[in-house]
Structure formats: C-alpha cells, structure tokens
Amino acid sequence: MSSKRSVAQETAKVSKSSKIPPALHSARGVKTWTEAVDWLKIRGIEDIECITPDLAGVARGKMMPTSKFTSNTSLALPSAIYRHTISGEYPEETGQFRYDARDSDIKLVPDLSTLSIVPWETDPTAQVICDIVGSQGEQISYTPRNVLKRVIELYRQKGWKPVVAPEIEFYLVAQNDDPDYPLRPPKGRSGRSILGGQGYSIAGINEFDELIDDIYHFSEKQGLEIDTLIHEEGPAQLEINLRHGDPVELADQVFLFKRTIREAALKHGIYATFMAKPMQGQPGSAMHIHQSVIDIETGRNIFSNPDGSPSQEFFFFIGGMQHYVPRTLSMMAPYVNSYRRLTPDMSAPVNTAWGYDNRTTAFRIPVSDPVARRIENRLPSSDANPYLALAASLGCGYLGIVEGLLPTPPSEHTANEGAIELPRGLLEAVSLLESAPALTEVFSAEFIAIYAGVKRGEFETFMQVISPWEREFLLLNV
Missing domain, CATH: 3.10.20.70 (Glutamine synthetase, N-terminal domain)
Structure with missing residues (x-):
C-alpha cells in the first residue's frame, strides 16, 4: 500500500x-x-x-x-x-x-x-x-517504569491495588527560539494573546478550539481517554484530567499525553510546555494525583469502613504522606525550576497539611461517597516523570500504612500562611531522599544513587548560567 x-x-x-x-x-x-x-x-x-x-x-x-x-x-x-x-x-x-x-x-x-x-x-x-x-x-x-512496578508489587503482596487519577496542567506559549527571552502567551483565534484570570473559562478554551480538537483526535486514535479539559488561571494554561485506573497504565497515558500535546501544538505553530513555572508572576503547572487503594479479593476501597466512615488505613496513608513526601519531593519536583512553583501565594501548597475539600493543603480530601474516598496529592509539578511521581506518592502512603503513621489533625482554614514545610531547593530535596532508609527499601538503593547523582549533575549545570536577576542587581551594586 x-x-x-x-x-x-x-x-x-x-x-x-x-x-x-x-x-x-x-x-x-x-x-x-x-x-x-x-x-x-x-x-x-x-x-x-x-x-x-x-x-x-x-x-x-x-x-x-x-x-x-x-x-x-x-x-x-x-x-x-x-x-x-x-x-x-x-x-x-x-x-x-x-x-x-x-x-x-x-x-x-x-x-x-x-x-x-x-x-x-x-x-x-x-x-x-x-x-x-x-x-x-x-x-x-533503576528505570522509571520498573520503579513504579516495584511499588505496585509491594501493595500486591499486602493484597491491595492502588488506583490513581492524574490531572496535568500545561501552558501553550508562542514559539521562542532564544532562551534569553521570556515566554509569551500565543495568539488565539481572536488574533490576540490570551490574558490570565481565565479559570474554567469556556471562551478561553475556544480560543484554541482547533488545537484542542487535534488533542482529542490524536488521543482517540491512540486509545487514550480524557475525562475533562479546562482552562486554568494562567494565560493559555490548560488542564487535562484522566480517568482513574491502574497506576502503570495511567503513567503510560501521561507519558504519551505529553508527547501528544506537544505534537498537536507544533501542528498549530505554538509550543506546549510542562515546565513547572514557565512564566514569572503566573501560576505554576501541577500534576495533581488522586489516590485510593482497593482490596484485591473483595474490591472494597480500604479507605472506608463498612459503615462508610474513614478507615484506619485512610489516616495512616495520610500520615505516611505527611512524613515521607518531603523526603521524596525531588521525585515530584525534579528541577530547579520546580521549586519556583512551590512558593507562597502562587496557588501551590508549601505545607504538609491535609484537609477536607481544602485546596490550600498539600493533601486534599475531595468530597465523595465512601466507595470513592480518595486523597489528592497537590504537590507534584507537571514537569515530573509520571512514573516516578506516582511511585513516590504511592510509596509514601504505603509506608504510612505499614508503619502505622498517624497524621496531624485536618486543617480547617488556610494552610499556606505559616512557615514553608518543604525543601526549598533541589539539593536539599535530594539529600532528604538519600537520608531515609525506608525509601531505599521501597525504591531500591541503586535507583536512589543514580537519581541523586543525576540531579546533582543538573544542579551544577544550572549553576553555570548567569541569570538576569544577577545582572540586574549585582552588576553595578556590589
């Protein structure tokens, strides 16, 4: 043919x-x-x-x-x-x-x-x-798909199966072939660059309806299932929500979705970026992860008791995330740029708090029926490798259950007004990953050694670049 x-x-x-x-x-x-x-x-x-x-x-x-x-x-x-x-x-x-x-x-x-x-x-x-x-x-x-499979096997040995649903945010930006120039929003069908403050705007989505049609078309041809698509707060910032399912299958879908969205954008002469913080002064892009765990034999959500109340495992999972997520943050926020997103007053949590339907917490419990009780991890950024971000998040919850870690009381009010409770940069986050023996058992010593070495190498490369901030404030003042 x-x-x-x-x-x-x-x-x-x-x-x-x-x-x-x-x-x-x-x-x-x-x-x-x-x-x-x-x-x-x-x-x-x-x-x-x-x-x-x-x-x-x-x-x-x-x-x-x-x-x-x-x-x-x-x-x-x-x-x-x-x-x-x-x-x-x-x-x-x-x-x-x-x-x-x-x-x-x-x-x-x-x-x-x-x-x-x-x-x-x-x-x-x-x-x-x-x-x-x-x-x-x-x-x-040490390969990402194998790291995630190793975590899933730990659950299987306990008779459990985790279920996840990722939400991936990304920006559309005008093509830029000079990295010294800041990124700009692209022009939509109106011929004008879209502005921020378009959260859940249908008009904002319609600015790029032909591109979005191609995303849906490409996804359907690959057997990838999009649940919903919305416009986020940033200019030309979109979010795709995927249906819940098996962690490896969903990581595969995110892996392919990123490729698909970039290709669809290029077809229309613009870029799609999953950088955590592509534009100064604008919200960052997250990869929120909804998580629950079912009993393999019965199919029951182990986060709920038979009477519908939250189970002990539910609270232990949260306790594990509070204790271990700061130690695995480098797997969820893997670049220097990732930590620019995790700053106060920029729509991202900088804490280890949890709460019911509280978006200022790192770990939010959405409103749901007991059968669908789940925990949303709001810390991972969209630049994360989906296999490693899912492995880290599920690994922390697993350790919480097996170690019986109790969480703090839920936050009833804004949780982002206190001190930052997370590593402030990549090197600190990598050191924390290496310092927890329990994580070595979950992810393997070989993976942690390789990952830490690569991340330190990336940081040293970053340190060779002189930023505009340094030229602006240090050139003539020091």
Missing part, C-alpha cells in the same frame, strides 16, 4: 471490516505477538517506534521497519542513557553514584498492551512502550 495513505484511513478500514477478530479492532494494545503481527498488517503500519521513558520522562528508544519488529529482533540500548542529565551531560561520579564499568547494554522488552498508532505521522507508524531488563534478562531496578 502507499506510504502516503493516512493512519485515519487505515483505522476506518479496520473498523469497517467484519472479518477481523474483535481484539484487533482495539485502538490500543494486543495480547500476543500473533495478534500484534495481524494488528500491524491490517493497518498497513510500515514503521514502529519502540520507546521507553528515561529519568526525565523523555521518550528514548529505536525506530525500525515493522518487519524487523515482528521478527524476534533483540532491541538494546546503552545503560548510560539513565545516567545523563536533562541537558544531555554525564555527571562526575560522586557518593554512591557510579557508572557501569562495562557500559553494558540493557534490553527493550515491548509491552504489547501499549501498542498504538502515532497519529501525527504522515506515514503509517505505530508505537509501543517497552520495559527494560538486563542483557541476560535480569531485573533492572
């Missing part, structure tokens, strides 16, 4: 065929390699992207012809890709941070349940998210 035939045409062809097994109609995922071969063939897929998230959540991997993908080809990457910074540099070995002396390969293992098309490509192209194992098939502890 012609490589110019669109994926949309091929998908329509699939949906009209009555001779194709129902499993192959799915926009997302197959169960076996035999199904994968047929799924790719009936869509005329010529190339496939085998991708996996690095520590930053950036898609790494290999692209190849479909025929090679389905011929049992071994896919390998150098292990060093998990030891470089967001700027592509390799930090010096310090503390427990070490490089593989052999710089050996690690293997990509496709997770066929994530197979989907790449709807923005001109030629028919598919993508699949891969797990990582060692060259001999051994477990690798």
Whole structure:
C-alpha cells in the first residue's frame, strides 16, 4: 500500500471490516505477538517506534521497519542513557553514584498492551512502550517504569491495588527560539494573546478550539481517554484530567499525553510546555494525583469502613504522606525550576497539611461517597516523570500504612500562611531522599544513587548560567 495513505484511513478500514477478530479492532494494545503481527498488517503500519521513558520522562528508544519488529529482533540500548542529565551531560561520579564499568547494554522488552498508532505521522507508524531488563534478562531496578512496578508489587503482596487519577496542567506559549527571552502567551483565534484570570473559562478554551480538537483526535486514535479539559488561571494554561485506573497504565497515558500535546501544538505553530513555572508572576503547572487503594479479593476501597466512615488505613496513608513526601519531593519536583512553583501565594501548597475539600493543603480530601474516598496529592509539578511521581506518592502512603503513621489533625482554614514545610531547593530535596532508609527499601538503593547523582549533575549545570536577576542587581551594586 502507499506510504502516503493516512493512519485515519487505515483505522476506518479496520473498523469497517467484519472479518477481523474483535481484539484487533482495539485502538490500543494486543495480547500476543500473533495478534500484534495481524494488528500491524491490517493497518498497513510500515514503521514502529519502540520507546521507553528515561529519568526525565523523555521518550528514548529505536525506530525500525515493522518487519524487523515482528521478527524476534533483540532491541538494546546503552545503560548510560539513565545516567545523563536533562541537558544531555554525564555527571562526575560522586557518593554512591557510579557508572557501569562495562557500559553494558540493557534490553527493550515491548509491552504489547501499549501498542498504538502515532497519529501525527504522515506515514503509517505505530508505537509501543517497552520495559527494560538486563542483557541476560535480569531485573533492572533503576528505570522509571520498573520503579513504579516495584511499588505496585509491594501493595500486591499486602493484597491491595492502588488506583490513581492524574490531572496535568500545561501552558501553550508562542514559539521562542532564544532562551534569553521570556515566554509569551500565543495568539488565539481572536488574533490576540490570551490574558490570565481565565479559570474554567469556556471562551478561553475556544480560543484554541482547533488545537484542542487535534488533542482529542490524536488521543482517540491512540486509545487514550480524557475525562475533562479546562482552562486554568494562567494565560493559555490548560488542564487535562484522566480517568482513574491502574497506576502503570495511567503513567503510560501521561507519558504519551505529553508527547501528544506537544505534537498537536507544533501542528498549530505554538509550543506546549510542562515546565513547572514557565512564566514569572503566573501560576505554576501541577500534576495533581488522586489516590485510593482497593482490596484485591473483595474490591472494597480500604479507605472506608463498612459503615462508610474513614478507615484506619485512610489516616495512616495520610500520615505516611505527611512524613515521607518531603523526603521524596525531588521525585515530584525534579528541577530547579520546580521549586519556583512551590512558593507562597502562587496557588501551590508549601505545607504538609491535609484537609477536607481544602485546596490550600498539600493533601486534599475531595468530597465523595465512601466507595470513592480518595486523597489528592497537590504537590507534584507537571514537569515530573509520571512514573516516578506516582511511585513516590504511592510509596509514601504505603509506608504510612505499614508503619502505622498517624497524621496531624485536618486543617480547617488556610494552610499556606505559616512557615514553608518543604525543601526549598533541589539539593536539599535530594539529600532528604538519600537520608531515609525506608525509601531505599521501597525504591531500591541503586535507583536512589543514580537519581541523586543525576540531579546533582543538573544542579551544577544550572549553576553555570548567569541569570538576569544577577545582572540586574549585582552588576553595578556590589
């Protein structure tokens, strides 16, 4: 078939065929390699992207012809890709941070349940998210998807299964090819740049309705489910809410959503950014995480007692978050820029308080029926790797339950007026991550050593840059 035939045409062809097994109609995922071969063939897929998230959540991997993908080809990457910074540099070995002396390969293992098309490509192209194992098939502890799976396994061993629902905020900005210039809001369909103060504005969303249509279209073609989309307080700041579900599946969706939204924005000549604080004086972008835990055998939400009252596990989970989230904040706020969002009076919590329907607290309990009782973690920023942010948040709650950590009383009033209760910068947050032995058991010593080393390397790179503030106030005054 012609490589110019669109994926949309091929998908329509699939949906009209009555001779194709129902499993192959799915926009997302197959169960076996035999199904994968047929799924790719009936869509005329010529190339496939085998991708996996690095520590930053950036898609790494290999692209190849479909025929090679389905011929049992071994896919390998150098292990060093998990030891470089967001700027592509390799930090010096310090503390427990070490490089593989052999710089050996690690293997990509496709997770066929994530197979989907790449709807923005001109030629028919598919993508699949891969797990990582060692060259001999051994477990690798430090890759983000494996870190999250390790936490989920801890829950499974207790007979529990966590359920999550992320909310991701992001900005649309005018294209900017010079990093020395501040970012600006893009022009919408009115021809004017949108202003702030547009929270929940339908008109604000309509300014970018063609772009939003493409986001929905691209998402549908990949089998990604958007629950709601709103305009947030910042100029051209949007939020997408995802339906609740399995943590690994939702992390996969956030990973793909970020890619999808960037591609849709580029199609319209603008940028989409998930920086935590892209514009001075404007609200930052968060990735709020709603969390609950169910009993695997009964399907009961363990945060609620049979009579509907909050359970002991509910309070212990909150206690674990209050105690351990400051120690894992570097996994939820991973860059220097992340801490610019976590400042007073900027619509982000700077505390470890919790409360019922209280958005000034770090841990908010939304109004819900007992069956849907959940805890919203409002601290993670949208620049976080979704696998690591979910692993950190769920890991803290898990430790709270197993250690029986009691929370403080709930906050009835504004919780953001006291002292800042969180690390004020990246280095302090990294040191706290390394200082808690319980976290080593949850995430693995190898992951913490690599992550801390990379974060310190990123901080040193940042320190090489002279900021406008320094030039403005120090140049002629000191």
